[in-house]
Amino acid sequence: MEEELHDAAGPAVGAARLQCAGASKRFGGEPVLERVSLEVRGGEIHALVGLNGAGKTTLMRLFLGMLRPDGGSVLVAGREPSRLSSGERAGVGYLLEHPLAYPELTVLQNLTLAGRLAGLPPERARAAALELIGEFALTKWEHTQGRRLSLGNKQRLGLAAALTASPGTILLDEPTNALDPAGVMIVRRMLLDRAHTRGAAVLVSSHHLDEVARVADRISVLNAGRIIGSLPPDAMDLERRFFDMIYADSGIGQ
């Protein structure tokens, strides 16, 4: 996509777009997140890595305003998510769990709808949809209904839907878990393009150090609701360091 990033969210590229400080969340008295602090700046890919149940999705939900923190602060473009204006919300693209894939609509219709919801006028929404269909190699399924798509293609559709308005802030929760290797490479290319070429702030989560986590500029490790440290993205033995960190924090012998 040649158009500029939709950076109505305010801060200039390079400024912190996602910030949380001491964010905590409990479900039924059980702590799910405890005093989590992190920030993601424009032009940066920040990977959040942790085992299942570590709190990655909950943190993403806090950033998207789907949940409210019990303690601490969670800010998107310097504001609480529930206080973002329509234009500011358009500057945030995300894929969390279920993709925007209405079963009765085709891939093109779903993406056009996503563009309209992101504030694009009809013609631009359609043009953006067609461009993203090309980028995510969905051309063959352009007129296929959502109900007939494979899980992997639904995930590609959800990723494309998150990017229709060229958001300056992108949150992706385990974006490659249903993708084949070709799909993973598309996501990897997309992340590098959006963050390093166009200046988007990207927060991406994963339960393991996959190809996507490996293109990150920063890797934070989340375990049992806490950030327990970070990993150098260019280290040779990332997988082993990751498990060392998890086992040490959990008090488990290797």
Place this chain on the structure above:
Amino acid sequence: MTGPAQLRAALAAEWLKFRRARPVVFTSVFLVLGVPVMTVASVLSLDGANPLLAVKAEGVVGAGGWEGFFAGAATISAVGGLLGFGVVAGWVFGREFTDGTIGSLFLAAVSRTATAAAKLLLILAWSGAVAVALTFTLVAAGLLTGTAGNPGDPGIPALAAKFLLITAATALLALPCAWAATLGRGYLASIGAVIVIVVLAQLAAMVGVGGWFPFSAPGLWASQRGAGTDATTAVQVLLSLPLGALAAGLTLRSWHRLTLS
């Protein structure tokens, strides 16, 4: 985006889904064709071979004629309409939770309130169109089958207008299903709600307080022969307006304040 621009975009997005939705198509056919077919069948069973069915049908359509024909249709529509309109209202809101697409609506440029308002407007517009179409097919069924009696009956327009009002009031009474689907995070909750509403409406009518129970009022008015009504009945049926408005307001409020745990 300005508020009106958000509503326009939301209406376009919702219309794209609404016009392709199978539950909407099935319910439209069920109401527009099903109610006239059941009404004609009820009238025909008056003279049928089965005396038990004939007695039952007489309770619905009375002695027949256009008055009985419309009274029978309105009685069927007051219950069937509640089910049909309730299913669609609940599905339109509940499917976002059941399909998991609610997450994608959360931080969109088009606010959740605008999306919910667009859904309500489409439901109301569709309900109105179904009520009008059903009234026409009902009159056509009566004329074509000859089951309603004299085709030149001067009372037909007034009876049709009463039927249209009963069907429209029923559609408003189904709006709480939209709120139930939101609170229950899925359309199954609205199916439960509509069943509870229908049962309560029947119970209220049986114990004699139905007229002031908004969900029973259209059905009770339907069972009164003729096109006219007294002031009390009119007020009772008009209670569907504040009830529908209250349900719509609560649904909008819930969507505005929504969180997903």
